[in-house]
Amino acid sequence: MNVLVTGSNGQLGMEIRALSKGTRDHYIFTCLHETPGVETIPLDITNRAALDIVCESEKVDVILNCSAYNNVNRAEDDFQMADLVNRQGVENLAAAALARKAVLIHVSTDYVFDGRSHRPYREDDDAKPLNSYGATKLSGERAIISSGCKYFIFRTSWMYSSYRKNFLKTMLELLSKPGQVNVVCDQVGTPTLAGDLAGFIVGLISSRKIKKNFGLYHYSNEGLASWYDFACEIKRLFNLPGSVNPCLSSEFPQKAERPGYSVLDKELVKKTFGVQIPYWRDSLEAFRNSVIKD
Numbered sequence: 001m002n003v004l005v006t007g008s009n010g011q012l013g014m015e016i017r018a019l020s021k022g023t024r025d026h027y028i029f030t031c032l033h034e035t036p037g038v039e040t041i042p043l044d045i046t047n048r049a050a051l052d053i054v055c056e057s058e059k060v061d062v063i064l065n066c067s068a069y070n071n072v073n074r075a076e077d078d079f080q081m082a083d084l085v086n087r088q089g090v091e092n093l094a095a096a097a098l099a100r101k102a103v104l105i106h107v108s109t110d111y112v113f114d115g116r117s118h119r120p121y122r123e124d125d126d127a128k129p130l131n132s133y134g135a136t137k138l139s140g141e142r143a144i145i146s147s148g149c150k151y152f153i154f155r156t157s158w159m160y161s162s163y164r165k166n167f168l169k170t171m172l173e174l175l176s177k178p179g180q181v182n183v184v185c186d187q188v189g190t191p192t193l194a195g196d197l198a199g200f201i202v203g204l205i206s207s208r209k210i211k212k213n214f215g216l217y218h219y220s221n222e223g224l225a226s227w228y229d230f231a232c233e234i235k236r237l238f239n240l241p242g243s244v245n246p247c248l249s250s251e252f253p254q255k256a257e258r259p260g261y262s263v264l265d266k267e268l269v270k271k272t273f274g275v276q277i278p279y280w281r282d283s284l285e286a287f288r289n290s291v292i293k294d
């Protein structure tokens with residue numbers, strides 16, 4: 001199976017790179033911007049012609065989209081760019097997949113929901129994004145669904161890894177010195193280790209389950225936490241000197257509104273693919289153990 005990966009120098013893309021090494025599938029890694037030391041083919045998903053050329057020349061069977069415009073606050077002022085990547089770019093990928101009869105694997109977000117639920121969100125719950133990022137990601141999902149291509153969409157949440165900028169890395173830095181760090185305690189979701197989602201996707205591709213059960217699924221780690229809980233657990237596990245202070249979203253105004261509750265229900269993905277999903281605290285501890293040897 002020839003697998004074209006877009007946005008492969010992002011968090012998820014880098015984990016896919018690492019995990020794909022042990023498989024029999026042939027992965028082709030593409031990036032918007034080159035990263036020194038990382039082997040890659042340049043590809044902008046908003047360039048349909050360039051995308052078609054790569055898909056044809058590499059005889060692509062699977063397109064795995066790890067690319068996105070992910071800056072949630074900046075998307076409020078830069079809707080056009082966010083829409084270009086998260087909707088138009090994704091529409092291009094769906095059209096390319098349809099033309100080649102390839103399967104498109106796409107990743108979306110818990111931020112398609114408005115956060116007013118009192119139970120974990122299911123795939124068929126109404127999506128009503130509160131911010132531009134969520135709106136453009138939802139448009140991307142809809143473009144795939146209406147394209148007629150074979151697709152998997154996996155909505156995930158609060159992703160972290162050792163790559164790029166993410167909440168875990170910010171907290172490791174801020175809490176590495178004594179002093180108080182204010183973290184919001186009224187937004188609840190689930191931290192997700194990028195390597196867990198990458199492992200699931202790479203496993204799906206090599207298990208050939210990729211040939212059926214197309215559709216929209218939720219995949220995050222198990223359990224739930226506020227950003228404050230997540231920060232406290234980072235402090236505890238990494239034994240950091242800084243203190244975590246709970247605050248409300250209203251005390252920490254941000255350009256983009258975030259859902260107060262965005263826990264995802266994972267029953268469908270677990271039942272369909274027979275997978276076990278790690279609890280978020282266990283994944284954070286496993287991550288810690290992988291970077292710190294006691």
Ligand SMILES: NC(=O)c1ccc[n+]([C@@H]2O[C@H](COP(=O)([O-])OP(=O)(O)OC[C@H]3O[C@@H](n4cnc5c(N)ncnc54)[C@H](OP(=O)(O)O)[C@@H]3O)[C@@H](O)[C@H]2O)c1
Nearest residue numbers: 007009010011012032033044045067068070109156158159
């Ligand atoms: N991070 C989270 O907490 C989170 C939560 C929920 C859902 N998700 C979704 O999960 C997926 C993976 O997220 P991530 O955190 O791994 O993302 P990431 O680290 O921000 O990486 C995104 C990648 O997309 C690339 N990219 C941007 N515009 C592009 C374009 N026009 N053509 C090709 N590549 C382009 C970026 O390239 P450059 O860096 O070179 O610009 C970057 O390599 C995304 O769909 C995201 O929306 C993420």
